[in-house]
Structures are given as structure tokens and as C-alpha cells.
Amino acid sequence: MNCPTFSPCQDEARAHQRASDAAPTCGESLITLLERYGVDHVFGIPGVHTIELYRGLAASSIRHITPRHEQGAGFMADGYARVTGKPGVCLIITGPGMTNIATARAQAYADSIPMLVISSVNARRELGSGDGRLHELPSQRAIFAGLTAFSHTLLDAADLPQVLARAFAVFSSARPRPVHIEIPLDVIVSPAEAPANALITTAARPAPDAAAIAAAAGLLARAKRPLILAGGGAMDAAEPLRALAERLQAPVALTINAKGLLPCGHPLLLGSTQSLPQTRELVRDADVVLAIGTELGETDYDTVFDGGFAIDGHLIRIDIDTGQLMRNFRPGTAIVGDAKAALSGLAAALGSSPADASAVWGAARVARARAKIEAGYDAPTRTQAALIETLAAVLPGVIIAGDSTSPTYVGNLTYDAASPRTWFNSSTGYGTLGYGLPAAIGAKLAAPHRPVVCLIGDGGLQFTLPELASAVQAGAPVIVVVWNNAGYGEIRKYMTAHDITPVGVDPYTPDFITLAHGFGCLAHTVDDPASLAAALRQATVAQRPTVIEIRETDWFAKAGA
Numbered sequence: 001m002n003c004p005t006f007s008p009c010q011d012e013a014r015a016h017q018r019a020s021d022a023a024p025t026c027g028e029s030l031i032t033l034l035e036r037y038g039v040d041h042v043f044g045i046p047g048v049h050t051i052e053l054y055r056g057l058a059a060s061s062i063r064h065i066t067p068r069h070e071q072g073a074g075f076m077a078d079g080y081a082r083v084t085g086k087p088g089v090c091l092i093i094t095g096p097g098m099t100n101i102a103t104a105r106a107q108a109y110a111d112s113i114p115m116l117v118i119s120s121v122n123a124r125r126e127l128g129s130g131d132g133r134l135h136e137l138p139s140q141r142a143i144f145a146g147l148t149a150f151s152h153t154l155l156d157a158a159d160l161p162q163v164l165a166r167a168f169a170v171f172s173s174a175r176p177r178p179v180h181i182e183i184p185l186d187v188i189v190s191p192a193e194a195p196a197n198a199l200i201t202t203a204a205r206p207a208p209d210a211a212a213i214a215a216a217a218g219l220l221a222r223a224k225r226p227l228i229l230a231g232g233g234a235m236d237a238a239e240p241l242r243a244l245a246e247r248l249q250a251p252v253a254l255t256i257n258a259k260g261l262l263p264c265g266h267p268l269l270l271g272s273t274q275s276l277p278q279t280r281e282l283v284r285d286a287d288v289v290l291a292i293g294t295e296l297g298e299t300d301y302d303t304v305f306d307g308g309f310a311i312d313g314h315l316i317r318i319d320i321d322t323g324q325l326m327r328n329f330r331p332g333t334a335i336v337g338d339a340k341a342a343l344s345g346l347a348a349a350l351g352s353s354p355a356d357a358s359a360v361w362g363a364a365r366v367a368r369a370r371a372k373i374e375a376g377y378d379a380p381t382r383t384q385a386a387l388i389e390t391l392a393a394v395l396p397g398v399i400i401a402g403d404s405t406s407p408t409y410v411g412n413l414t415y416d417a418a419s420p421r422t423w424f425n426s427s428t429g430y431g432t433l434g435y436g437l438p439a440a441i442g443a444k445l446a447a448p449h450r451p452v453v454c455l456i457g458d459g460g461l462q463f464t465l466p467e468l469a470s471a472v473q474a475g476a477p478v479i480v481v482v483w484n485n486a487g488y489g490e491i492r493k494y495m496t497a498h499d500i501t502p503v504g505v506d507p508y509t510p511d512f513i514t515l516a517h518g519f520g521c522l523a524h525t526v527d528d529p530a531s532l533a534a535a536l537r538q539a540t541v542a543q544r545p546t547v548i549e550i551r552e553t554d555w556f557a558k559a560g561a
Contacts, residue, residue, distance in 0.1 A: 042091055069467075072467045089116045105117060111430070127184070144180055219314055222288075288313050320337065
């Protein structure tokens with residue numbers, strides 16, 4: 001995909017290199033500007049069309065991480081962004097590099113993750129020519145614009161500071177979706193304004209309307225059965241969310257990306273159980289429902305796909321995205337603005353006096369609902385929940401990056417994270433496979449002193465298995481827990497349940513232990529919580545990645561599932 005020989009475009013670009021030795025090129029200025037915006041990691045695979053983006057990189061403070069595939073670069077940037085809240089930055093080559101990273105951008109777009117993808121593109125006079133030049137696409141920007149907050153072709157190097165400012169304004173003050181900036185080959189080598197002269201400005205998130213806050217506070221003050229639905233858009237609002245919930249004595253249900261906003265064990269926490277009958281009953285019983293930073297979408301509220309989630313009470317929605325406010329469930333009261341500012345404003349308007357909550361509402365109703373939910377879990381669910389409980393018990397402060405695999409689905413229901421930004425996976429939103437390993441690598445680079453676990457299935461791991469080499473090379477000792485059910489087990493069960501003879505769900509399963517050793521990792525096979533705990537303790541002191549394989553049949557046999 002990254003041709004080892006120079007193309008005519010590259011030869012032409014080199015001929016136009018640097019108008020003078022004193023003037024930095026656009027590529028060099030880009031690196032300096034990224035430093036000034038606080039970027040400390042970039043993910044990418046160099047190619048002949050992007051080498052000029054690398055000219056100033058070695059002398060900068062930015063660390064470059066080389067994945068084994070551009071999709072891995074995108075997933076690493078995603079994991080890094082979820083842990084830090086800062087944009088993950090990728091340097092991607094024209095054409096195949098862009099098509100390779102498309103899935104990762106789509107996952108980030110679906111989950112509102114800040115990601116900056118900077119790519120090369122053919123020279124300005126060649127754009128859209130159809131001449132069959134190296135890496136040429138009919139319109140690279142048009143193809144991928146739908147996966148971004150915006151996509152921009154930089155036609156003049158002088159515009160670089162302004163375009164980067166627009167990108168970082170999205171990340172800091174709007175719904176933080178990916179941004180794409182493509183730079184033509186002849187522009188990359190053009191002289192650019194000295195970055196020291198560029199104004200670095202960050203934009204604040206919009207404040208909510210005071211009248212709307214007052215109206216919502218009045219509704220909540222009069223509510224007898226208030227309930228809160230919080231999503232990933234409230235990620236930075238844990239403290240005011242908790243204070244408001246306790247003031248109202250309101251049950252709180254969290255989306256998958258919002259886990260940890262209320263800590264595990266909190267008496268008002270319903271968990272992420274909006275698709276289960278007990279939680280749905282509470283939501284329908286609520287007279288006022290406050291939804292903050294959530295799409296109210298299928299992958300968090302209707303994972304059983306029966307259309308059974310409903311809101312009968314007055315719905316108050318708070319969101320930074322005006323368009324999202326009117327999707328899925330129309331609110332009676334709509335508030336545009338930052339979640340933290342809005343929740344803080346509601347708490348201030350309500351004051352400190354406890355709400356007039358019924359004794360059967362609030363914590364008492366949550367306790368009963370949770371007891372019924374937990375009593376309904378079958379043996380396979382309980383044994384996979386024990387797996388995740390072992391991770392949390394042995395690895396305090398663990399960050400778990402999951403893939404689309406059975407234990408992740410179980411954890412989405414059963415696991416309550418201790419803090420935000422510590423549980424995320426690709427089973428929601430876009431729902432891709434292969435996310436877990438590179439996302440865990442990005443998370444580990446973002447939080448090197450915390451344990452990071454990739455929870456992934458044997459099928460999903462084969463999508464991005466070579467990224468084990470990336471983890472070794474980057475010195476990122478992630479712990480990869482592989483749930484091996486010898487194929488696409490969840491799809492196999494789904495086909496059987498729908499009276500379809502399973503086809504295509506039994507791919508060859510390699511020897512993961514041998515492969516792990518070949519990549520330079522430590523490796524173990526475990527079959528119960530005790531042996532898993534022992535392997536995890538060894539992994540915590542290792543200086544390299546550890547692969548821990550769990551064969552589903554053995555785990556279930558030991559646990560009696």
C-alpha cells in the first residue's frame with residue numbers, strides 16, 4: 001500500500017521543496033503547531049506521499065507510534081482519546097491508507113471520539129484528474145467527508161493555522177467527532193508561516209440558556225419520580241451528575257460509554273441495563289426523565305431489538321449537538337449546551353434541600369430492580385461476569401478496552417466501573433471487530449502507569465493480531481484476554497436461534513499461545529478465576545505484553561455453566 005519507489009508526483013514535490021532554507025515547509029510547521037496544541041503522540045505508517053510530514057518529527061517532542069495497519073492507527077488513536085479526552089492524531093497516506101483507516105474513523109464518529117486524521121493527497125493540479133496516478137482516488141475528501149465533523153483540503157500552506165484551529169475548536173467546544181485535513185503533495189513542501197506567529201486559541205463549550213435551566217429545574221423540583229439517563233456526552237460531568245442525582249434521589253442509568261460516572265456500589269446506580277425489563281419499567285414509571293449527553297440510541301437502549309424502550313414522562317434533554325436533541329425521542333424541554341455546565345446550573349437552581357421523593361422510589365426501587373436483574377442472569381452470564389470481576393479485583397484502576405465478544409456483552413450489562421474512561425468497547429455504535437487490541441495499546445500509551453486489558457474474542461483478535469508486534473515495539477505491556485470459542489460464537493448462536501444452518505462462522509483458529517511467543521509476548525492459558533488471577537499478577541510485573549487465552553468450553557466446565 002505504501003509504494004517503496006518515488007512517484008512522479010513525489011519527484012515534482014521534491015523539486016519544489018523549500019523556497020528558502022530559512023522558511024519551514026508546511027509539513028514542518030504542522031508538527032510544530034501540533035506540539036503547541038499539546039499533541040504528544042501520533043499514529044501512522046510513513047509512505048512516499050507522507051515523508052514530508054515527517055521532516056520535523058524526529059526533532060519534536062511528539063512520539064510516533066507505527067502500527068501494522070492504518071486501521072490499527074485509527075483504533076490506537078481512539079483508545080488514546082477515550083482515556084485522555086484529547087484528540088488522537090493520525091498521519092495517513094493518500095488512497096489506501098485512507099481506505100484502511102475508514103472503519104476506525106466510523107467507530108470514532110459513532111461514539112463521538114475526537115480524532116484528527118491528517119493525510120496527504122495528490123498535487124493540486126492533479127486532483128480529480130483520473131490520470132491513474134499513485135494512490136489516486138476520484139475525490140478522497142468527498143469519499144470520507146461523511147465520517148467526519150468536517151473534511152478540508154488545504155490548498156494554501158498559509159491557511160494551515162486557521163484549519164488546525166477549526167479542528168481543535170471542534171474537539172474542545174462541539175460534539176467531538178473526527179476531523180480530516182488532507183494536504184496536497186505540492187502544498188506539503190511549500191513554505192509556511194512560522195508557527196511562532198500563529199495564534200493558538202481554544203474555544204469553550206457553549207453555556208446552556210439560563211431560562212431553559214430554570215424551567216428544567218422547576219420540573220425536576222416538582223417531580224415525584226425523577227430518573228436520569230446519562231451518556232458519554234456527560235463524561236466530564238461526574239461530580240455534578242452525582243450531586244444532582246443525590247439531591248433528587250433519582251435512579252441513574254448509564255450508557256456503555258458513560259460507565260463510571262456514578263461509581264460501582266452507588267445506591268442510585270441502575271447500571272447499563274436499559275434493554276432489560278426491570279430498568280425499562282422504572283423509566284416508564286418516571287414522571288420526569290433527564291437525559292444528558294446520550295443519543296438514546298439502539299445500541300444502549302434496545303440491544304434486544306424489540307422496540308420496547310419507552311419514555312412516558314416529561315423528557316428533558318441536554319446535549320451539545322442541536323441536531324441530536326430531536327433524534328429518537330423528542331423532548332418536552334430541550335437544552336443545548338455543555339453537560340457539566342448544565343448539570344451544575346440545575347444543581348444550583350434546585351438548591352440543597354432534598355427532593356420530596358417517595359420512599360419506594362430512589363435507592364429502594366433501584367435495589368429491588370437490581371436484585372431482580374441479577375437473579376435473572378443465567379449460568380454463562382454469571383461465569384463471564386466472574387471473569388470481569390476478577391480483572392477488576394486483581395488490577396485496581398484497570399482500564400478495559402473491549403471488542404465485540406461475549407464477555408464484553410456481559411460486562412456491558414453486569415460491570416459497574418469505578419471511574420469514567422475505564423470501560424469502552426466496539427460493541428456499541430458502529431460495532432466493528434478487531435478494535436480491542438489496538439485501542440488497548442492507545443489506552444496504555446495514554447496511561448502507562450495503569451493496568452490496561454484488551455478483552456477480545458478469537459475471531460476479533462485475528463482482525464488485528466499483528467498489532468501485538470506494535471505493542472512490543474512501543475513498550476506498551478497491555479494484557480490481552482482472549483475469549484476463545486473457536487469462531488464467531490455469537491453469530492453462530494444468532495443463526496441457530498433464527499433457524500439458519502450456521503455457515504461461515506467457524507474460521508480456522510490458530511494457536512494463540514505460539515503466536516504470542518512469536519510476537520515477543522508472554523502467554524498463558526487459564527480456565528478459572530483463580531488461574532486467571534495468577535496470570536494477571538504475573539502480567540502486572542512484566543515489561544512486555546501478555547496474552548491470556550481462555551477457552552470457553554473449559555471455563556464453562558470449571559464453573560458449571
